[in-house]
Amino acid sequence: MPVLAQKPLQSPADAAAPRFGATFFQPLCDQDKWPVERWGAMLDDLAAVGVKELVIQWSSFDGIPLYGEPTKKSPRAVPLLDKILPLAQERGMTVKLGLAHDSAWWKKVDRPAQVVEVYLKRLEQDCLRVARELNARFKSYSCVTGWYLPQELDDMNWNGPRRAMVIEHLRSLRAGLKEIDPGREAGVSGFLNGFIPPDAFREFLRDMMAGTGIEQFYLQDGVGVRKLSLEDLPAYMASAASAAKEAGGVLRPVVEIFTQTHGEPVDNQPFKAEPANIARVEKQLALAGRYASAGIVAFSLPEYGLPSDDPLSTAFYAGYREYLRKQR
Template identity: 25%
Template sequence: MKCVSKYSLMALLLITATVCRAGEIPVKKGPVNGIFYQPWQADLSLTRTDWERRMAGLRQDGLDTLYLQWLRHGEIDFLNARLKTGQPFIQVLLDAADSQGIGIYMGLFSDPGFFDALNLTTRELDGYLLKLREKNLQLAKEFQARYGGHPAFRGWYLPEEIDDLNWQSAPRRKILEYHMHHQGDALKSLGCEKPVAFSTFFSGALTPEEFAQFCRQLLEGSDHFLLVQDGLGGRMDIATTRRYHASLRRIVGKQDRLCWIVELFDDELPGPAFSGKAIEPLQLNQRLAIVHKEFKGKRLVLFSLRYWLDKKDRLSQHYRRRFQNPVREEPAKPTHDH
């Protein structure tokens, strides 16, 4: 069943305007198409103009997809939140994105205690995942009823990040596969079939080959697509990341549903505590150099918007100069000693 709403007419009316904008401000595509955004309560102080400016900047970067990591984070409800100006946050975000031809994957419920729950017994974890699915579905229903027909709504994102340590046993993998597949079926039952994305990361608990087999198993039996974090923000070294990337390319057959996340941060704190700092432009060059040409475009995603726009859009500006409009250096003229 197709979704038909007031937004269908809006989409038609905006087509001409969008094409005109594209003609007036040609955008050169770089290797990356998408970026993650984690909303925090402080972001509600931003205005519609702020978001329109941000989306225009992303468009100039050649990005056309934004992954909203969550609609609800613990008790913080962004679906029903309002900006300080009184406007609905999600409405403003969707409208600003659509004005630039950017689509949004909507993240659902993010439980801050998710990784603590992985210490439960397999039976207890199964019950926990059931409750998590119920919260996700309820949140999706609320979003669908209000914004399901919005032209900027591109798909769903499941916020639970799958690691390589806590799902190694056969019983745990079985409940994980059911959890992921069942959510996809439940979201389709809402009436609008949209793609479903989720992410995973490696810490060295599995070898590159074992991790790639795990990812292939996660994709089997569903039409989800998987975003793999590069691990470099969490102190993984480049040589190791290259090995994981190579194994994923070789072993995961469903290449069109396997994507790569380039982390734009470094963790400044030792141990489990986290404090992210935006990487330097040279590090961005190094992290993008890892990625095989097959992963360019829609299969390459940045994490995250907060670091991308850090320090006067430093990474964004560097990306435009280095990857969208590369300047070819002239060879040095020979000099003659006298």
């Protein structure tokens, strides 16, 4: 996240032509096989369409560090961040470093409350350990401007008594991150199933941000996974923007640039998605632009919207470049 008061990625004057100033990126172990030229090309393609910020969704995946060389303590470590950060720094991009991701998050939070409470404490310790290691390894990189907490919040699991539980988890984690580096802000993301009305979501988000000290909330629009329609979304975005402002934080709208093709609730197969039609994404951008005082984030250009062997991704990139050209 930005260091203290960073200039917004998108100013109000840009509201008529909303665009992506940032994108998520999900690092995977097998990307260690990529040559450095491929990483450079990815960042250059992002820069060519005005992306200045990379939100790396996690730096540790199921206990595997995606930084540093293998050691006896971490024999499966993969030095992905060691390759990405120097290239981002050279290009003047900023980076938010995600912490420890547990792919079983959704299963583990759907257990008895006392079990979940123990799990959240263990997860907090894992995230702080990763943050300390990242801080020690990359402290000299000025491009690293904040932390991202990979555990996503939703409007079903954290209602009732569990709300206080997750707020306490995030409060304690945020306090620990400030001890590691008080100058870096932190952000967390969430999405909606339409399970609670916008006013109730506003109350939850305000209480979460005010009670934890987390400065940025990334609200996924849910269009790609068909959780919310473009008609339902404005009321929730407005509530989120209001809640973040009341809590002294910032809302970061996240536009899903994909369309889910498999996985719950579409079918029982593993999750799969494909790049969305640019015409739909233009509508999402127009909506997100109303609430994007700190810029709009894509989910995610490296996976679904850059030139590649996938003709749909290549077509999306071409369509987005044409969209930007028409806005000039």
